[in-house]
Amino acid sequence: MRTVxxxxxxxxxxxxxDALAGGLLAAGVPPERMWVxxxxxxxxxxxxxxxxxxxxxxxxDVADAADLLVLAVKPADAAAALDELRPSLRPRHRIVSCMxxxxxxxxxxxLGGQPRVVRAMPNIASAVRASATAISPGRYADGADxxxxxxxxxxxxxxxRVDEPLLDAVTALAGSGPAYVYCLVxxxxxxxSDLGLPEPVAMQLALRxxxxxxxxxxxxxxxxxxxxxxxxxxGGTTVAGVGVLEAGGFAALVAAALRRAAExxxxxxxxxxxxxxx
Ligand SMILES: NC(=O)c1ccc[n+]([C@@H]2O[C@H](COP(=O)([O-])OP(=O)(O)OC[C@H]3O[C@@H](n4cnc5c(N)ncnc54)[C@H](OP(=O)(O)O)[C@@H]3O)[C@@H](O)[C@H]2O)c1
Numbered sequence: 340m341r342t343v344x345x346x347x348x349x350x351x352x353x354x355x356x357d358a359l360a361g362g363l364l365a366a367g368v369p370p371e372r373m374w375v376x377x378x379x380x381x382x383x384x385x386x387x388x389x390x391x392x393x394x395x396x397x398x399x400d401v402a403d404a405a406d407l408l409v410l411a412v413k414p415a416d417a418a419a420a421l422d423e424l425r426p427s428l429r430p431r432h433r434i435v436s437c438m439x440x441x442x443x444x445x446x447x448x449x450l451g452g453q454p455r456v457v458r459a460m461p462n463i464a465s466a467v468r469a470s471a472t473a474i475s476p477g478r479y480a481d482g483a484d485x486x487x488x489x490x491x492x493x494x495x496x497x498x499x500r501v502d503e504p505l506l507d508a509v510t511a512l513a514g515s516g517p518a519y520v521y522c523l524v525x526x527x528x529x530x531x532s533d534l535g536l537p538e539p540v541a542m543q544l545a546l547r548x549x550x551x552x553x554x555x556x557x558x559x560x561x562x563x564x565x566x567x568x569x570x571x572x573x574g575g576t577t578v579a580g581v582g583v584l585e586a587g588g589f590a591a592l593v594a595a596a597l598r599r600a601a602e603x604x605x606x607x608x609x610x611x612x613x614x615x616x617x
Contacts (some may be wrong), residue, residue, distance in 0.1 A: 342369050343490050348405025350398060350420055350490040351412035352377035352384055355437055360392060362495030365468055374401045378416070379425035407487055410436040410446070414607040417441045419451035426592065428454060433480075434460050435488045438509050440607030443477030443503060453479040457488035460509045461495065463517050470496030472514040472589035507608075511600035519596060520549060 345529045349356040352375050359375055370391030376398050377383050384394035387473035391453065395401060402424065412420045417438050424519045434456040436446050443456045461470045472492045476485050492498045501509060529539035556563055
């Protein structure tokens with residue numbers, strides 16, 4: 340794993356910055372090397388300040404201090420944030436844009452010149468250094484820029500490189516994915532409580548089951564279908580339970596969820612990338 344070099348500036352002090360900064364702190368990046376700014380919400384900046392980050396309402400201060408700028412505002416706020424950042428941007432800056440649906444071409448055009456942009460889709464598990472992240476470079480980003488973005492994101496999880504058009508699919512799978520898993524866990528816990536398990540016990544078991552199943556597949560590199568077959572004795576409980584999932588259209592429902600999330604990512608890009616007519 341490469342080391343994260345230089346000062347880092349976050350534009351936007353919301354959930355993603357919280358997760359990334361938390362993961363970077365856990366990875367040993369000194370808090371005083373991280374700067375963060377926000378539009379409003381002074382309380383959020385204060386929270387970052389309390390753990391030693393440099394927090395300021397000013398994008399210019401963050402840009403002056405940082406070499407690597409992480410864009411973490413909602414797509415709807417992208418145009419304003421980029422406009423405000425533009426005067427402070429210098430050739431030394433590297434940009435890691437995490438805004439769902441916002442293309443590198445849009446960020447490049449909004450910032451002007453030839454900004455070195457790498458688009459990234461990390462997830463909320465960055466906070467515990469377990470993000471599943473994909474990156475895609477813009478047209479002015481060179482190998483060193485990709486390395487710098489990778490180093491940042493590898494400090495908080497695993498990173499794969501994909502072609503930019505695939506980032507909508509990545510958003511649907513890995514960006515929104517933690518929420519699907521939480522839906523599954525909540526449903527399992529509710530059902531187990533109905534079966535008589537105390538809720539805290541059911542929650543512990545459900546979360547450990549999800550984490551253990553994922554870890555087993557990752558560490559053994561066996562395909563989930565093979566692992567599933569290995570725990571499915573004919574006439575046993577797993578076959579009975581999985582049979583209900585299949586009969587209820589589980590795979591089709593998951594496919595529909597990912598399709599809709601990917602469409603939504605595209606819609607967000609279209610909605611906010613094109614200025615409204617007039
Ligand atoms: N959360 C995730 O798991 C996740 C994962 C991957 C990617 N992303 C992407 O990351 C971005 C941020 O998501 P989030 O969940 O962190 O959103 P969030 O919690 O709403 O945080 C966004 C922050 O940006 C600030 N902001 C808005 N306009 C600004 C501006 N012009 N200048 C400076 N700060 C500004 C907001 O401040 P105010 O509240 O004061 O307006 C808010 O604190 C989104 O584009 C999302 O698609 C999120």
